[in-house]
Amino acid sequence: MFRPALAALFLFATPLQAEVPRIAVDIAPVYGLVEQVLGDLGRPDLVIRPGALPHDFALRPSQAAVLEQADLVIWVGPGLTPWLEDSLETLAGDADQLRLLEVEGTRLLEMREGANFAGHEDAAEHEGEGEGEPDSGSINPHAWLDPENARIWLLAIADALADADPRNARTYLDNAEAAANDLGALVAEVDAQLAPVRDARFVVLHDAYHYFEDRFGLQAIGAIADGEATPPGAARIMELLEGMADGDVACLFYEPQSDINLAYAVLETGLPTASLDPLGMSLLPEPDFYTALIRDMADTALDCLSES
Numbered sequence: 001m002f003r004p005a006l007a008a009l010f011l012f013a014t015p016l017q018a019e020v021p022r023i024a025v026d027i028a029p030v031y032g033l034v035e036q037v038l039g040d041l042g043r044p045d046l047v048i049r050p051g052a053l054p055h056d057f058a059l060r061p062s063q064a065a066v067l068e069q070a071d072l073v074i075w076v077g078p079g080l081t082p083w084l085e086d087s088l089e090t091l092a093g094d095a096d097q098l099r100l101l102e103v104e105g106t107r108l109l110e111m112r113e114g115a116n117f118a119g120h121e122d123a124a125e126h127e128g129e130g131e132g133e134p135d136s137g138s139i140n141p142h143a144w145l146d147p148e149n150a151r152i153w154l155l156a157i158a159d160a161l162a163d164a165d166p167r168n169a170r171t172y173l174d175n176a177e178a179a180a181n182d183l184g185a186l187v188a189e190v191d192a193q194l195a196p197v198r199d200a201r202f203v204v205l206h207d208a209y210h211y212f213e214d215r216f217g218l219q220a221i222g223a224i225a226d227g228e229a230t231p232p233g234a235a236r237i238m239e240l241l242e243g244m245a246d247g248d249v250a251c252l253f254y255e256p257q258s259d260i261n262l263a264y265a266v267l268e269t270g271l272p273t274a275s276l277d278p279l280g281m282s283l284l285p286e287p288d289f290y291t292a293l294i295r296d297m298a299d300t301a302l303d304c305l306s307e308s
């Protein structure tokens with residue numbers, strides 16, 4: 001016997017949480033944003049654990065399982081993790097995807113090339129899905145380090161979650177709007193905090209911070225390596241040292257994940273160094289992880305750039 005009233009009762013007696021889709025995310029900063037949108041309704045599954053190098057990564061069986069179980073995959077995009085595109089096709093072919101670099105309105109910057117970023121002082125800007133397709137090979141994929149991109153992504157994440165789980169749509173949108181407002185305040189705060197070191201010159205390990213620099217008016221003068229897993233050759237080191245010979249370099253930033261930090265030793269500059277962590281590997285358990293990541297980077301940058 002069909003009893004619609006009882007069926008309806010069961011439907012609404014089911015906790016909303018049971019309906020929340022399984023979400024896989026690529027890196028910890030994206031985990032932090034998705035977690036804020038989910039609020040109390042659940043937690044995403046993180047594929048690339050803090051401490052691993054996203055550009056250069058081998059999927060373990062447990063991480064493959066996360067992708068297989070996902071209803072929705074939220075990731076930066078193949079520009080950051082080219083290997084993930086094939087894995088998604090094989091393991092998560094039925095899952096929906098949100099590629100954050102392709103979200104409309106995302107501010108995209110180019111990868112600066114050469115040890116001294118020569119000729120890329122005013123790198124061309126692109127808008128996500130704007131007129132004409134920018135050459136994806138030249139796009140700097142570390143776009144999460146601009147909190148204004150993160151604000152736009154929060155709303156895109158809420159939309160994607162609402163599509164997958166319409167009953168909680170209102171909650172996702174409310175959570176995203178609250179988090180986006182907090183980020184607006186954070187940008188103003190960090191902008192004021194970093195004002196005293198705006199003219200400081202510094203060198204980075206690889207071009208991971210372009211978005212952070214650009215948002216807060218800082219500018220690296222060069223990078224020791226092309227990528228976080230690509231040790232520099234002698235010619236590049238020479239070129240970098242020549243660029244630094246103009247003097248007044250306040251700080252060298254290295255990355256906790258990278259094996260090529262040792263390459264800094266060959267510079268033998270005696271300059272202050274600091275670990276500037278674009279992925280927040282030591283911060284992940286913190287609530288409001290994304291905000292903690294930006295604050296941690298700002299504090300580290302201010303400390304080291306103020307030293308000389």
Ligand SMILES: [Zn+2]
Pocket residue numbers: 055142206207208228
């Ligand atoms: Zn990188």
